[in-house]
Amino acid sequence: xxxxxxxxxxxxxxxxxxxxxxxxxLVPGEGVISSAAEMLPxxxxxxxxxxxxPMVVVLPDTTEQVSKVLRYCHENGIxxxxxxxxxxxxxxxxxxADAVLLGLGKFKRVREIDFDNRAVVVxxxxxxxxxxxxxxxxxxxxxxxxxxxxxxxxxxxxxENSGGVHSLKYGMTTNNLxxxxxxxxxxxxxxxxxxxxxxxxxxLMGIITGSxxxxxxxxxxxxxxxxxxxxxxxxxxxxxEVEHAGQCVADVISAGIIPGGMEMMDKPAIHAAEAFVHAGxxxxxxxxxxxxxxxxxxxxxxxxxxxEKIALGCGSTTCQISTSEQERLLFWSGRxxxxxxxGRISPDYLCMxxxxxxxxxxxxxxxxxxxSAKYGLGVANVFHAGDGNLHPLILYDANKPGELQLAxxxxxDILRLCVEVGGVLTGEHGVxxxxxxxxxxxxxxxxxxxxxxxxxxxxxxxxLNPGKVFPTLHRCAELGRVxxxxxxxxxxxxxxx
Amino acid sequence: xxxxxxxxxxxxxxxxxAAIASEQPLEIIGHGSKRMVGQPIATNAVLDVSALNAVTSxxxxxxxxxxxxxxxxxxxxxxxxxxNQQFSFEPMNTSQLLGTPDIGTIGGMISxxxxxxxxxxxxxxxxxxxxxHAVSGFGDSYKxxxxxxxxxxxxxxxxxxxxxxxxxxxxxxxxxxxMPRAESERTLVLRGLDDIAANKAMTxxxxxxxxxxxxxxxxxxxxxxxxxxxxEIALPDQSVTLIRLEGITASASQRAVSxxxxxxxxxxAEILEDAASAVLWAAxxxxxxxxxxxxxxxxxxxxxxxxxxxGGALGQAIVKGSQGEVIYDWGGGxxxxxxxxxxxxxxxxxxxxxxAAGGHATLIRAPDDVRRAVDVFHPQPKGIAALGxxxxxxxxxxxxxxxxxxxxxxxx
Numbered sequence: 001x002x003x004x005x006x007x008x009x010x011x012x013x014x015x016x017x018x019x020x021x022x023x024x025x026l027v028p029g030e031g032v033i034s035s036a037a038e039m040l041p042x043x044x045x046x047x048x049x050x051x052x053x054p055m056v057v058v059l060p061d062t063t064e065q066v067s068k069v070l071r072y073c074h075e076n077g078i079x080x081x082x083x084x085x086x087x088x089x090x091x092x093x094x095x096x097a098d099a100v101l102l103g104l105g106k107f108k109r110v111r112e113i114d115f116d117n118r119a120v121v122v123x124x125x126x127x128x129x130x131x132x133x134x135x136x137x138x139x140x141x142x143x144x145x146x147x148x149x150x151x152x153x154x155x156x157x158x159x160e161n162s163g164g165v166h167s168l169k170y171g172m173t174t175n176n177l178x179x180x181x182x183x184x185x186x187x188x189x190x191x192x193x194x195x196x197x198x199x200x201x202x203x204l205m206g207i208i209t210g211s212x213x214x215x216x217x218x219x220x221x222x223x224x225x226x227x228x229x230x231x232x233x234x235x236x237x238x239x240x241e242v243e244h245a246g247q248c249v250a251d252v253i254s255a256g257i258i259p260g261g262m263e264m265m266d267k268p269a270i271h272a273a274e275a276f277v278h279a280g281x282x283x284x285x286x287x288x289x290x291x292x293x294x295x296x297x298x299x300x301x302x303x304x305x306x307x308e309k310i311a312l313g314c315g316s317t318t319c320q321i322s323t324s325e326q327e328r329l330l331f332w333s334g335r336x337x338x339x340x341x342x343g344r345i346s347p348d349y350l351c352m353x354x355x356x357x358x359x360x361x362x363x364x365x366x367x368x369x370x371x372s373a374k375y376g377l378g379v380a381n382v383f384h385a386g387d388g389n390l391h392p393l394i395l396y397d398a399n400k401p402g403e404l405q406l407a408x409x410x411x412x413d414i415l416r417l418c419v420e421v422g423g424v425l426t427g428e429h430g431v432x433x434x435x436x437x438x439x440x441x442x443x444x445x446x447x448x449x450x451x452x453x454x455x456x457x458x459x460x461x462x463x464l465n466p467g468k469v470f471p472t473l474h475r476c477a478e479l480g481r482v483x484x485x486x487x488x489x490x491x492x493x494x495x496x497x
Numbered sequence: 498x499x500x501x502x503x504x505x506x507x508x509x510x511x512x513x514x515a516a517i518a519s520e521q522p523l524e525i526i527g528h529g530s531k532r533m534v535g536q537p538i539a540t541n542a543v544l545d546v547s548a549l550n551a552v553t554s555x556x557x558x559x560x561x562x563x564x565x566x567x568x569x570x571x572x573x574x575x576x577x578x579x580x581n582q583q584f585s586f587e588p589m590n591t592s593q594l595l596g597t598p599d600i601g602t603i604g605g606m607i608s609x610x611x612x613x614x615x616x617x618x619x620x621x622x623x624x625x626x627x628x629x630h631a632v633s634g635f636g637d638s639y640k641x642x643x644x645x646x647x648x649x650x651x652x653x654x655x656x657x658x659x660x661x662x663x664x665x666x667x668x669x670x671x672x673x674x675x676m677p678r679a680e681s682e683r684t685l686v687l688r689g690l691d692d693i694a695a696n697k698a699m700t701x702x703x704x705x706x707x708x709x710x711x712x713x714x715x716x717x718x719x720x721x722x723x724x725x726x727x728x729e730i731a732l733p734d735q736s737v738t739l740i741r742l743e744g745i746t747a748s749a750s751q752r753a754v755s756x757x758x759x760x761x762x763x764x765x766a767e768i769l770e771d772a773a774s775a776v777l778w779a780a781x782x783x784x785x786x787x788x789x790x791x792x793x794x795x796x797x798x799x800x801x802x803x804x805x806x807x808g809g810a811l812g813q814a815i816v817k818g819s820q821g822e823v824i825y826d827w828g829g830g831x832x833x834x835x836x837x838x839x840x841x842x843x844x845x846x847x848x849x850x851x852x853a854a855g856g857h858a859t860l861i862r863a864p865d866d867v868r869r870a871v872d873v874f875h876p877q878p879k880g881i882a883a884l885g886x887x888x889x890x891x892x893x894x895x896x897x898x899x900x901x902x903x904x905x906x907x908x909x
Contacts, residue, residue, distance in 0.1 A: 116700050116806035139706060161649060168646070174653065175624050190880050195804035197616055197830050200857035200875040201885045201903070202665075203623055206656020210649055227706040250558040256581060256677030295708065299748030355647040357559050387646040388559075424643040426650045435650075442650060443640070450639045450892070451652045457887035469651060482635055482894055484518045 002408055003091075003433050005052070005467045008098040012078055013055065019078060020056050023100070026068040031106075033057040042083065042101050046148075047091040047434055049350070049404055054081065054095035061106035063181065063189060063219040070217065071187025073100055079463050080185070082213040084124060084156030087148045089351055090432025092160060092212050092468060099466075102217060104155050110134045111220065117195045118225050119178055124155025124218045128162075131223060140225040143170035146428065147336065155218045161210030163428035165261040165335075168386035169294075172428065174209040176224050182208060182216035185459040195222060207454060212430050213465040215458040229294035232260060233304055234328045237311045238285030238318035242266065245287035246361040248314040249385045252291065253358075255310060257303055260294035262386035263335050266365060269342070269380040269393070273334035276341035281334050282318045289385065290331055338382045339393065346378065346395035350407045354415045356423035358388045367417055368392060375410040377403070389427030390418065416441050431469045439471050448472075453479050500543045506630060506638050506669040512544055513667065513897060514636035522900035525663040527567050527602030531591055531609050535662055535902035536873050537865050546604060549669055557582055561627070561644055562675050566604030566668040573603055582675040586621050587613030589782050594798065595862060596789025604668045610660030611800075613782035614711035614741065617703065617827045619676070623659035628672035631658065633665070634893025644672045657888065663899040665892040679743035683753035684711075684774035685766040686730065687738040692716060692825070695738040696809025698763040699828040702740045703805070705759055707752040711741030712828035713781045714809075719822040719835075722792045727780040738763075739777055786824055787835040789862075793822065796835040797842035797863035803856025805830030811854040818850065819843050834858075844871040851875075874903050 012019070024032045033039055034056045043051040060066045073080050079099035086093050095101045107123035110131070114120070115138055120131055128149040132141040145164035146152055152162065158180065163172045170176070179193030192208070193199040208215055239245040245264055252259065265273065265281075265288045274281040281288060289311075293303045304321055311319055322328035334341070342349050356364055365381065372379045378395040392414055396407040415425050415435060419442045425435050439448060448470060455462070456476035466473065501523075503509045516523050522540040526532060527547050549565035552573070556562075557580040564573055570588070577583060589611040590600045612621040628642030641654035648655070658665055687698060695714035702709050715723075715738075720731040731737050740760075742752045750770075757766040769777070787793045803811050808829025816823055821836035821843075836843045842863050851858045857875035860868065877885065886904070889896075 114806075115704060117804045118703065119804075161653070163647065171620065171624065172647070174649075174656070175620050184884070188880055190884060191878075192881065194855050196802045196856055197805075197827055198610075198621060198660075198802050200802075200859075201877050201881070202888055203656045203660055204881070204884065204888070206623055206653055206659075207888070209656075210653050227704065227708075229708075230706050253560060253677075254558050256680065258677065295744070296706075296748050296752055298751050299745055302745055302747055355643070355645045357556070357561070357645055359556075359559060384647075389647050423645050424648060424650045427647045431650060439651065446637045447639045447641065448651075450633055450635075450637070450641070451654065453891035454652055454654070454657075454888060457884065457891045480891075480894060482517060484514075 002405060003050070003437065005096060008096065012098045016055055022072060023056060023058055023069065026072060027058055027060050027065050031059045031061065033059070042095060042103065045086040045088040045091060045093040047089055047094065047432065050091050050094050050433065052095045052097060054101035055098055057101045057103060059103045059106050063183065066102070066183045066217055066219055067187045067189055069100065069102060070183055070185055073463060074185050074187060074461070077461070077463070079466055081465050082217050084153035084159065085127065085151050087152040087156065088160060088432060089353065089429040090434040092430050092432040094433055096467060104153065107155070107219065114195065115140065119195045119222050120225055121220060121222045122154055124221060125153050128152050128154055128157055135225050139228050141228050142223055142225055143176055144173050154221055154223065158209050158218055158221055159211065159213045160430040161428070163389065165263055165384060167384070168262060169258050169260050174206060177205060177209060177221065178224055179222035180205060180208060180218055181220035182218050184216050185461070185464045193222065210430070212432060212469050214455055214469060215464070229260070231297045231300050232292055232294035232328060233300050234290055234292040234322045234331045235304060235307055235311070236320045236331045237289045237291065237316045238282040239287045239289070239315065240285060240317050242287045242365050243362040244315040245289050246358065248289060248311050248316065249358055251310045251314060252307055255306060257306065259291050259386060261290070261292040263290045264288065264383040264385040265335060265338065266381040268378060269338055269382050272341040272345050272380055273338050276344055277333045277337050279330050279334035285317055290335055335382065342380050342393045342395065347397040347399065350394040350396065350411055352390070352392045352394065352411045352414055353427045353429035354390050354418035354423060354425055355388050355427045356390060356418050356421050358385065360421040360423070364390070364417060364421060368414060371410055371413050375406050377407055377410055384427070388423065412438055433468055436469060437471050449474065449479055456480065498541050498543060500545055502545045502548055504548055506632065509544070509546065509632045509667050509669055510636055510638050513632050513634065516542065516897045517636055517895055520895065522897050525667050525899055527605045528569070528599040530597045530599045530601035531595065531605055533595060534609065534861055536905050537869055538899055538902050540900060544667065546667065546669070547602060552576065553670060560646060560675050561672060563644060563670060563672045564603050565670050566602065568603045570600050570603055570606050577675050581678050583678045584625060584673065585615055585619035585676040586625055587615040587782055588622065589613050593788040593790070594784045596794070603671060607659050607668065607671055608661060608663045614713060614778050614826050617712065617830065618708070618710040623656050625674045626655040626659045626671060627674055629655050629658055629668055630670040631666035631668045634895060634897045642672065646674060662902050664889060664903050665898070667898060681746040681749045682741060682743045682771055682774045683749045684769040684777060685740040685753060685757055685760070686769060687760065687764050687766050688732065689735050690714070690738050690763060691736070692809040692813045694763060695736065696806065696829040698738055698760055699740065700806050701760060702756060703828045705756060707742060707756045708744070709740055710743045711739065711778055714738045714825040715786065716823065719786045719824050723786040724791060725780060725785055726776045727785055730777065739781065741774065741778060781826055784824065784833045786822070787833060793835045795838055796821070797838065797867060798861050799834040799836065799847060799858050800861045801832040801834060801851055801856055801858040803830060803832060803851065803854050807854055808832055811850060811856065814850050815847060818846055840867065841871045842867050848875070872905055
């Protein structure tokens with residue numbers, strides 16, 4: 001393990017039995033799990049290279065229980081790691097040896113469907129896909145669609161601000177929320193927003209979304225739902241040069257077209273996917289674009305024509321246009337199966353997540369190829385091309401000594417490159433532990449201190465999900481100190497009027 | 498009054514640090530076009546950022562614009578318009594409502610976060626602010642977010658700054674998402690519906706697959722004295738309900754026809770095209786029926802955000818209780834209410850109704866003495882108010898920046 005977690009508090013561990021007994025009183029029945037065997041499934045999340053048994057697992061099923069557990073932990077100085085479905089790819093739900101793992105899996109109810117206000121009120125353990133399924137009969141859906149949508153919980157989506165292939169047009173999680181109920185570390189229950197388009201006062205909903213379980217435990221969420229587009233069709237376009245595909249993406253957007261999805265795959269990803277699902281992908285191209293247009297039929301038909309023409313102008317070598325729903329899904333099948341497909345050609349892979357300005361794509365892919373040679377590890381790329389979100393999959397073998405370390409170093413270099421070309425360290429997977437130590441590549445200490453002060457406003461003792469997101473933890477008292485610089489007139493040369 | 502006209506981010510840092518040292522709160526302004534919104538600020542020192550007015554970079558292909566916070570909104574709008582792009586959230590031009598000569602700066606646009614009709618489809622200012630450079634009340638320059646569409650690494654600090662009315666930080670540079678302008682637009686005009694029926698029609702339209710990008714209702718009484726396009730479209734004492742569709746021409750026109758059919762039980766819709774449609778939405782966005790140059794100039798104006806499907810009932814109750822006028826945007830989710838003058842702008846009565854509906858109300862226009870007497874921003878439940886105050890404190894513990902603008906308790 002190359003990422004160090006905060007040292008376990010031995011005094012807390014020494015009280016483990018008493019803590020478990022106290023928690024059993026707060027969450028009766030089977031809600032407290034403490035045997036090593038039963039805690040096994042909670043040792044890791046989607047970042048499976050890292051495992052850590054928690055001190056105890058607590059599975060409450062009411063907001064009141066969550067509140068009581070947090071209040072107890074707050075009063076007793078016990079750390080808490082919240083967890084939804086455990087599909088985080090950045091280690092956001094990785095347990096700590098001296099922390100309570102608070103699972104929200106029992107919060108599975110859809111509480112209210114309000115078609116008139118286009119809002120659905122759900123508990124955090126409801127899966128992303130289940131929301132769309134609950135409203136599908138009336139033609140509605142919930143737009144953000146992370147690849148893990150069958151399994152991932154909406155609470156986790158809020159914590160990570162998840163995206164998906166449709167986020168260019170329909171936004172990320174943060175753009176599709178109306179309200180939430182969160183329990184602060186103190187046990188206090190706060191409700192933000194509701195069925196209104198905007199909240200009053202500061203946008204606390206906005207800061208909670210994507211806060212990776214560090215600010216509060218979400219116990220209810222109100223999401224915005226949309227009517228399903230009348231139709232969707234896709235183009236599958238091959239290019240002999242990555243640059244041509246990149247140009248095509250830029251030209252589509254310059255033409256004022258915002259596709260429902262615009263995905264790119266590089267040659268290794270195309271080959272792995274085609275061998276796995278036989279989607280009919282061209283194998284002699286360097287880059288493949290899948291561009292999906294959705295909306296009214298007449299609009300989609302017209303835009304398909306425009307995109308096809310743009311692609312030809314950019315030197316596309318192949319272009320197939322879906323003529324049926326079945327064919328559209330076939331085009332997508334390879335892209336959607338890209339991760340398991342890569343899993344077939346390599347014993348292990350590391351899925352990275354970073355964002356770059358679209359124009360930098362050819363440069364980034366070229367540099368990645370050089371890094372691949374340097375580290376001696378293969379890399380396959382799938383890419384939300386519309387919004388510049390890269391998912392390089394680094395191929396390695398965990399059984400070969402040192403390869404995980406090599407893969408992680410390779411990944412870190414890719415993310416540094418993202419920042420270097422003007423991008424950011426994350427796209428939609430969060431920082432978690434995976435990118436925690438890279439935060440200084442992007443942010444100065446002053447930047448990070450301001451972020452940590454916000455944490456202090458929610459959780460002054462730093463008990464909620466510590467060791468995630470921030471490489472260095474500061475005490476809130478220290479962060480809150482205002483330094484008085486100089487005398488009363490430190491700006492004598494400033495124009496005054 | 499001491500006005501500090503800063504030239505760059507270092508100046509801002511220096512000015513805030515000096516203000517901390519001398520315990521001198523600062524009022525932060527760009528063009529000052531929205532100075533009369535909020536609780537009156539008690540200070541005699543103004544930090545003027547209007548000289549930070551450069552366009553740092555504009556990359557239409559990346560859908561990204563980076564500008565200094567003091568850049569004039571009018572200039573930036575014409576810049577992106579020249580590339581056929583726009584801010585999708587349709588920022589309000591407050592000059593008519595507030596009676597100011599200027600429409601303000603980009604920093605003011607974000608700090609106020611007043612989104613127009615397209616908010617129902619495209620989100621608000623907070624959804625389009627990707628990155629920021631700012632100076633906190635600690636006197637430190639920091640950055641947050643990024644210059645790419647998927648912008649957030651770490652906490653999404655930008656969300657807090659949008660709509661914070663300059664109480665958390667002095668923004669010096671912002672990166673915004675821009676989007677292509679629609680090729681074409683159509684507006685369905687329904688006439689003579691009462692507020693409840695209009696609310697219902699808008700709800701049906703917004704629940705349809707036709708991708709509605711604007712849904713507004715203007716009761717006849719509010720239009721009676723309205724000048725300009727909105728006044729001209731209305732027949733005497735008759736309401737108009739407007740529903741907008743945007744996209745490529747073939748699509749917008751076909752959807753307009755289909756939606757008319759869907760709404761036929763509400764009456765026969767006229768369909769307005771492109772320019773004729775656009776002027777109406779600019780007037781709705783800018784709340785021209787309550788313009789400061791019009792007959793409602795002396796009436797306080799409230800901005801009420803409420804669950805959309807019950808907006809019509811709330812608006813009717815407000816009118817009945819106050820003898821005021823309302824107009825509706827966001828399918829009923831945004832109500833602008835102009836009420837006959839009173840010492841408290843009828844705050845107590847209005848907020849009782851708004852609370853019951855699950856909404857919140859901000860007093861956008863009122864004389865100083867009225868704004869001193871009432872909570873301009875909606876009072877929040879204790880827990881959330883305390884959390885909001887802790888968050889504010891995490892940016893500005895000495896309350897240097899726009900002291901008390903959002904909260905009456907902090908003004909003294």
